[in-house]
Amino acid sequence: xxASEKQIQNMKQKxxxxxxxxxxxxxxxxxxxxxxxxxxxxxxxxxxxxxxxxENKEALFHAVVAEPLQEREAEILDFQTDxxxxxxxxxxxxxxxxxxxxxxxIYLRLIQQIIGQPSTFAKEYSLLRQFHxxxxxxxxxxxxxxxxxxxxxxxxxxxxxxxxxxxxxxxxLNITNEPDHPVWExxxxxxxxxxxPIR
Numbered sequence: 492x493x494a495s496e497k498q499i500q501n502m503k504q505k506x507x508x509x510x511x512x513x514x515x516x517x518x519x520x521x522x523x524x525x526x527x528x529x530x531x532x533x534x535x536x537x538x539x540x541x542x543x544x545x546e547n548k549e550a551l552f553h554a555v556v557a558e559p560l561q562e563r564e565a566e567i568l569d570f571q572t573d574x575x576x577x578x579x580x581x582x583x584x585x586x587x588x589x590x591x592x593x594x595x596x597i598y599l600r601l602i603q604q605i606i607g608q609p610s611t612f613a614k615e616y617s618l619l620r621q622f623h624x625x626x627x628x629x630x631x632x633x634x635x636x637x638x639x640x641x642x643x644x645x646x647x648x649x650x651x652x653x654x655x656x657x658x659x660x661x662x663x664l665n666i667t668n669e670p671d672h673p674v675w676e677x678x679x680x681x682x683x684x685x686x687x688p689i690r
Contacts, residue, residue, distance in 0.1 A: 514597060522552060589682065593666075634648040
């Protein structure tokens with residue numbers, strides 16, 4: 492007998508709760524000190540229930556890294572690379588990115604662990620590298636457009652893009668305020684300056 496709509500929604504909710512708690516535990520205690528038992532307890536489900544959704548701890552960890560990345564990728568890459576007014580697009584994009592990264596505190600702490608151990612977490616590291624490559628390539632196109640239109644100073648567009656992404660990640664790891672705190676908006680002018688605007 493097929494599952495009812497309510498049962499399907501309950502299963503989706505349970506899986507989401509497991510992922511949420513696993514992310515919190517992996518980011519706080521690391522991969523090796525986070526057990527399925529701890530995840531089950533934090534999620535208020537039985538030990539066996541976790542395996543209904545994830546084959547093993549490795550699969551759970553991969554989902555914790557890959558699924559939020561996939562969800563956020565569209566939002567973070569949502570900016571024009573060939574706008575009519577590059578500086579306006581950069582200023583809009585920066586505000587949006589600051590908000591997006593402000594929401595990613597726990598996730599970025601986990602990412603930091605993966606970046607620090609690329610051979611241990613090779614599959615996850617590869618996903619992160621590809622995402623960063625895609626982001627840098629799109630940023631570089633926007634930067635080049637701004638330079639062509641005389642709105643940005645000449646610079647190596649790719650290095651400027653990497654400097655910008657490093658600023659976003661470093662800022663989120665250092666600032667612990669909630670995403671709606673006004674402190675994030677105060678960093679927007681600093682982020683914009685990275686692109687070398689000509690005023």
